[in-house]
Amino acid sequence: SQTIHQWPATLVQPVGSPLSLECTVEGTSNPNLYWYRQAAGRGLQLLFYSVGIGQISSEVPQNLSASRPQDRQFILSSKKLLLSDSGFYLCAWTPGSGLIGYTFGSGTRLTVV
């Protein structure tokens, strides 16, 4: 069966520090991968999505970036965090075969102080 792993679960980082959040999917190949952020009162905001290795689409201009170095690995990064980067970050995947509906990871609570 397919599973999605996301870590760390919580993270407290100072302003200006770098960020790296990792997401991996098991039990499938060539998934579509997504990074979302849930900020207070703002619902689920799509940040990046990827339909294949090295293919990244950015939805929101900001100081975050994403990379997909391997088929089932999706990384969210920042060189210098801002206070406004605080939020709950979610990774999700779909089979990418025309089937609709995400499976989400358990999320990372990021607090920038």
Next chain:
Amino acid sequence: DQQVKQNSPSLSVQEGRISILNCDYTNSMFDYFLWYKKYPAEGPTFLISISSIKDKNEDGRFTVFLNKSAKHLSLHIVPSQPGDSAVYFCAASEPDSGNTPLVFGKGTRLSVIA
């Protein structure tokens, strides 16, 4: 411009009564709709979906109704239980969009009071 709107940020219902969560959309190309449920500090989980060829889909206590002419859908939970307390997100997809991200609403926080 928000294509999927959940205009009620919160809803409070007594246990055993019906909960009705509403969702409106503006993109007439959307043809598949989903509801997700999210507990605090957890990822959303899929709840129920409906295709635009239907106007109703039922799964146990959960029923989703779709009114295409009004571009409106609703999620009914009957009877409501305390464990249903969560944030509910409405999402929509265009045809043949296996590679296109879902569009989510901002969510409605449901509180079921015992």
